[in-house]
Amino acid sequence: MKHLKYTIFILLVSIVFMSCSEGYFDVNSSETAPTTQSLDPQYRIKGAIENMFTGVIYRGSREVLGITQHGAQNVANYYSETWSSYLTTGSYFLWQNAYVYSLPNTADLIALGEKHNSPNFIAVGKILRAYGFGTTTDQYGSIVFTETYDGVSSLNLTPEFESQEVVYQGIIQMLDEAIAQINEPSDIELNANGGDVFYNGNKEQWIRLAYALKARYLNHLSKKSSGDMAYDADAIIEACSLALQSNADNAYRSYGGGEAENDRQPFSVGGYGSSRVDYFSHFFVELLKNSLDLDVAYEDPRLKIIVPEAVNGGYQGVRIGEGPLPDNATGGDDYSIGNGGFYTSPTSPTYMMTYSEVKYIEAEARLRKGDNSGAYTALKSGIQADFEKAEASSLETTAYLAKMDEEIGESGLTLSHIMVQKYITLLFDPETWVDMRRMDYSDEIYPGLERPVNVNLNIFPNDDDWIQAMVYEYNEEDRNYENMPDNTASVRLTTPVWWNVTE
Structure with missing residues (x-):
């Protein structure tokens, strides 16, 4: 074991302090690979932003697609x-x-940023870091936090794990510090080298992103009722009011659609994840066929924008775990492929945070405090923004919202209406898994939701057993087994994370 630890140590040091020479993560040549202090911050910001997409957003969504059920594979029993x-x-x-x-x-x-007296870069680093830690802890629970690589100290190969509650406190603190620091006098401007591919150096938009992320993480605490991290609807609503104000503030990465796989949206043809999502799922397609959950189905205009029509016509998704029928060889032409739509074409953007999500967070918080009118207004604003983002026509948008008013209205508003809209908006976003766990995978919240066909009954024998967290990677277990929590699959996969335990 000792020899193994030293071997992994050498490998990790080599990876961390060398440029990634090939592959999807080589988004900015040597400037994106983690190094020490050899560059000025204006040459590092682009890599810091883009690696958060390739390393966290894409990786955080790819393997949980069988849980969130946006996309499905062309084979049965996919792991x-x-x-x-x-x-x-x-x-x-x-x-x-x-x-x-x-x-x-x-x-x-x-x-x-500290070395070059530029607090604005420190602030951006903290905002991105908060997102990275947030997504990671949401999938694993306890994680390495304080003792991870900090750009200054020697690398610790056996760091302590910290509870998710402690990590969340640190995330909120980082975001608050970033909001305070970003406008401090700085020797180098954020976009000095054109590296701020989010906001072109607009600090106010970065502040709005920080508040949006703060609202997101505070909203995760919906089952917490005591202590410093208790759910606080008013604090969430306040954060939302200071967060993204329109689609112009959306934080996203765009792609050129070129030959290189890192220049194409990951889930598109030729993208890094093109083999991972072959079809849209039955659940997602059926949800779009009646997203308002009416007795007489009313088709969501986004269906034909997001989901390509099947070769043999119509829109049909593959059931998770089942594969296309009647068989995997010839059944595919009857199903809607998982790439080529608005969000899955080579030039489609990938979003970190959107104005729509902010409005859905606000709507949930207002509904929980009994403000149905405010919740309904926020929900409609979120839907309108998502329709605009997806380039639906104004006539389609107006008709859909009018149908909502006619059939639902603020008096008929439920949490399901909010979460379904959020589910549609957060296509291929790891945040979806957070919501589904918070909602206890309820088919009352997500109409039509079912466990996968051929689900692993050895670990999930009961109908109400759903996956709750991820197993830590084997390389971490080999290297740092003394510090990590119990990594037995039957424990890790079925034990709820901290914010999903009701107080």
Whole structure:
């Protein structure tokens, strides 16, 4: 074991302090690979932003598609859809990508901001870092936090794990510090080298993003009722009021659609994840066919925007875990493929945070405090923004919202109406899994939701057993087994994370 630890130590140091020479993570040549202090911060910000997409957003969504049920595979019994095989053996690589690629870049950005007397870069580093830690802890629970690579200290190969509650406190603190620091006098401007691919150096938009993320993480606490991290609807609503104000503030990465796989949206043809999502799922397609959950179905205009029509016509999704029928060889032409739509074409953007999500968060918080009128107004604003983002016509948008008023209205508003709209908006976003767990995978919240076909009954024998967290990666277990929590698959996959335990 000792020899193994030293071997992994050498490998990790080599990875962390070398440029990634090939592959999806080589988004900015040597400037994106985690290094020490060899560059000024304006040359590091682009890599810090883009590696958060490749290392956290994409990796955080890919293996949970069989849980969130946006997309499905062209074979039956696919491991991530049946919650088996690799998911039970620590072969899900969000952990490695977060700690080797994404988070080290943010640590270096902070360190470089400090070195060059530029608090604005420190602030951006903290905002991105909060997102990276937030997504990671939401999928695993307890994680390495304080003792991870910080851009200054020597690398600790056996760091302590900290509870999710402690991590959440740190995330909120980082965001608050960033909001306070970003407008402090800085020797180097954020977009000095054109690296701020989010906001072109607009600090007020970065502040809005920080508040949006703060609202998101505070909203995760919906089952907490005591202590410093108790759910506070008013604090969430306040954060939303200071967060993204329109689609112009959306935080996203765009793609050129070129030959290189890192220049194409990950779930598009030729993108890094093109083999991972072959079809849209039955659940998602059927939801779009009647997203208002009316007795007489009313088709969502976004169906034909997001989901390509099947070769043989119509819109049909594949049931998770089942594969296309009548067989996997010829059944595919009857189903809507998982790429080529508005969000899955080579030039489609990938979103970190949107104005629509902010309004859905606000709507949930207002509904929980009994403000149905405010909740309904926020929900409609979120829907309108999402229709506009998806380039639906104004006539389609107006008709859909009018149908809502006619059939639902503020008096008929339920949590399901909010969460269904949020589910549609957060296509291929790891945040969806957070919501589904908070909602206890309820088919009253998500009409038509069912467990996968061929689900792993060895670990999930009962109808109400759903996956709750991810197994830590095997390389972390080999290297740092003394500090990590119980990593037995039957424990990790079925034990709720901290914010999902009701107080």
